[in-house]
Amino acid sequence: MKQRQVIVDTDKCIGCGLCRNVCVAHNLVIHDKKAKIVLDECVMCGQCSAVCPKRAISLVGCGSGQMEKAGDARLAPDDILNTIRFRRSVRSFQETEIPQRVIEQILEAGRLTHTAKNMQDVSYVVLTAGKDRVEKMAVTLFRAIKPVANLFSPMTRNNQISDQFFFFSAPAVIVILAKDKTNGVLAAQNMEFVAEANGLGVLYSGFFTMAANMSRKIKKEIGVPKGKKVAMTLVLGYPNVKFLRSTPHKELEVRYM
Ligand SMILES: Cc1cc2nc3c(=O)[nH]c(=O)nc-3n(C[C@H](O)[C@H](O)[C@H](O)COP(=O)(O)O)c2cc1C
Known part of the structure; x- marks a missing residue:
């Protein structure tokens, strides 16, 4: 087995193609209604495993600690x-x-x-x-x-x-x-x-x-x-100073083309 590898569990895979759609390296194809890895070489970004609704994709040799996302709450x-x-x-x-x-x-x-x-x-x-x-x-x-x-x-x-x-x-x-x-x-x-x-x-x-x-x-x-x-x-x-207001900044310099 390679040091770093993307593995598809074909029993779990439903062939939805979400992994293929996010893969920046075009390294996933859907073949016979299952996701398939093309090459062992990729950036190992893990987006395929993060998007899979069936948790069918895992990355080995890339570290651990994947967490499920609870809701879609955003900061204001x-x-x-x-x-x-x-x-x-x-x-x-x-x-x-x-x-x-x-x-x-x-x-x-x-x-x-x-x-x-x-x-x-x-x-x-x-x-x-x-x-x-x-x-x-x-x-x-x-x-x-x-x-x-x-x-x-x-x-x-x-x-x-x-x-x-x-x-x-x-x-x-x-x-x-x-x-x-x-x-x-x-x-x-x-x-x-x-x-x-x-x-x-x-x-x-x-x-x-x-x-x-x-x-x-x-x-x-x-x-x-x-x-x-x-x-x-x-x-x-811990600061020994308390700032009471923001500081001046130059005007925004931007060009839309
Ligand atoms: C990349 C970088 C390096 C900096 N290096 C120093 C430093 O070596 N010493 C220091 O007193 N301030 C340093 N500063 C702080 C800047 O002087 C400060 O960000 C700037 O004056 C604006 O002030 P503010 O951060 O309070 O908004 C650094 C800031 C940045 C972004």
């Missing part, structure tokens, strides 16, 4: 828009630790996020106890390169690299690793929403992401495997 569009409108980058945190179950729920949001070609290439490093050591390495690197950066940016000249420059004394940091940066960044956004829904504040640390990708030492310390890079870094904690 205005609620989603307001979540986006009022989320803010947080740079001041309470000392309160984040419960493990909350961290796990945030990681679950990342795990469930879609990836290009269904690569599922995203993994995570949660920094708690090791956070200060890793931040120190990034601080040392940035202090070393600051004189050069100062030449190009007045904002850099105006800023000191403090010991908390990257993580702002937050109780936890999640470093997101991926082969494809876009996949990691999409996971980050979903994770931010789940973190916010749990009352947490979040900061995307582009600076730590940059420092980690520049430094072999940091990559080794946090364990970035070959072929992956740091896609994004989420700094997390």
